[in-house]
Amino acid sequence: MLRLSLPARIVGCLLMLATFLVVVRPAEAAVPDRKAWVLWNQTSGTVTGYGTWPAPTTVTVVGVGRYQVKFPGQGAPNGVVHVTAVNNAPHWCQAENWFQSGADEIVNIRCYRVGGALDPSSFSAFFVRASGGPAPxxxxxxxxxxxxxxxxxxxSVGAPNSSTPGGVGQWLVRFPGLVTGGPLDGSLQATAVNAATGARCKVGSWSSNAGGQDVKVLCFNAGGAPLNTRFTLTYQHKVSLYGAAVPPKYYGYFLFQPGxxxxxxxxxxxxxxxxxxxxGAGPGLFLVTFPRIAFPQNTVQVTAYGANPNFCGLNTGWTNSTSGPDLFVRDVNCFTNAGAPVTAGFTVSANSIL
Known part of the structure; x- marks a missing residue:
């Protein structure tokens, strides 16, 4: 057997390490490739620092109820966008489109009031693009x-996801291989994508089973009728909404059914x-507390849950308290299609950069 000298063995090990570092490029080393979020304050016409990353992110008003977000340095093809209205009156926001522009990511957002008219609103928006692995x-x-x-x-296990239309405004989305034990584990966020008309999407139901995650997505128009539209859906289990685990050390989620x-x-x-x-904090209002994870910059996203056209958002921006530190969502607000406050199901996800 050929025996290498100690110096030769050291050189060989260094060459193997160099090869590994070349093969495992940064974009393939972990999830995500790109991530960004913004909290827009419509009243002041400014972004809110604790809810915005990266810090130079800008929002431009491009029309009544229409906004263009620029996430500097986070441009990447594909990915998904989620957006949540922040308004004490019944409003929802949806994605219009998003695309890479040089090094930046551009996201166009539309916000509506009950009845389907475009209307100004504060909002919390989120973008992520992931590829490769390994993924936590x-x-x-x-x-x-x-x-x-x-x-x-x-x-995250490399299996092909699928989206199968059912009736009008219904899809069965499958995440094969994302096995958690069941019968219900993790959390979900859904957002309508439509550049022509008001649209809302939500999680109708889901199951965690031996094959992975099966999710029923429902979408509606401004009148509350089922609508065929583009949509995004993200599933997380013991990771942040942008797919990373450590960091961030600080994230949380839960499902309210109601109860x-x-x-x-x-x-x-x-x-x-x-x-x-x-x-409960009043009709259709729910005070949410995430203990010990209030580390900015962070984002909160909300999606309605259930079989009806009820929808949910945020009453105001969340609070990062110094005590705990705890994150307070004051409040999640939910409405019927007609805009009446209602006790409704929802999922909520809070995620820090740390």
Whole structure:
């Protein structure tokens, strides 16, 4: 047997390490490739620093209820966008489109009031693009056309996701291989994508089963009728909404059905399962507390849950308290299609850059 001298063996090891570093490029080393979010304050006409990353992000008003967000340095093809209206009156916001422009990511957003007219609103918006691996935790997303064809997708185990249309305004989205034990684990966010008309999407139901995650997505027009539209959907389990685990050390999510869902749908990255809380704060209002994870810059996203056209958003921006530090969402607000406050189901996800 040929025996190498110690110096030769050291050189060989260094060459192997160099080869590994070349093969595992940064874009393939971990999820995500790009991430960004913004909290827009319509009243002041400014972005809110604690809810915006990267800091130089800008928002430009391009029409009544229409906004263009520029996330500097975060440009990447494909990916997904989520957006949540922040308004104490019944409003929703949706994505119009998004695209890479040089090094930057451009996201166009539309906000509506009840009845379907474009209307100014504050909002919280989020962008992520993931590819390659290895990836922590079960995590995936789809950008689905109304036909079910996938514009883009990601699955942390590399399996192909799918979106299958059912009746009008209904899809069965499958994340195969994202197995968690079930019967219901993790969290979801859904957003309508439509550049022509008011559209809202939500999670109708989902199951965590031996094959992965099966999610029923429902979308509606401004009149509350089922609507075929493009949409995005993100699934997270013991990872942040942008797919990373450590960092960030600080993230949380839960399902309200109404009533808290199973403990496995209520995760706090510091305190574990079942630590986040929700309390009624008035008609259609829900005070949400995420203990110990209030580290900016962070983002909060909300999606309605259930079979009807009710929709949910944020009453005001969240608060990062110094005590705890705890993150307070004051409040999640939910409405009927006619704009009346209602006790409704929702999922909520809070995520830090740290």
């Amino acid at each position: 935790g079960p995590y995936g997303y789809v950008d689905s056309a109304a036909s079910g064809a996938l514009v883009s997708q990601y699955n 808290l869902g199973p403990a496995t749908t209520n995760l706090n990255s510091v305190l574990g399962l079942g630590a986040n809380t929700v309390m």
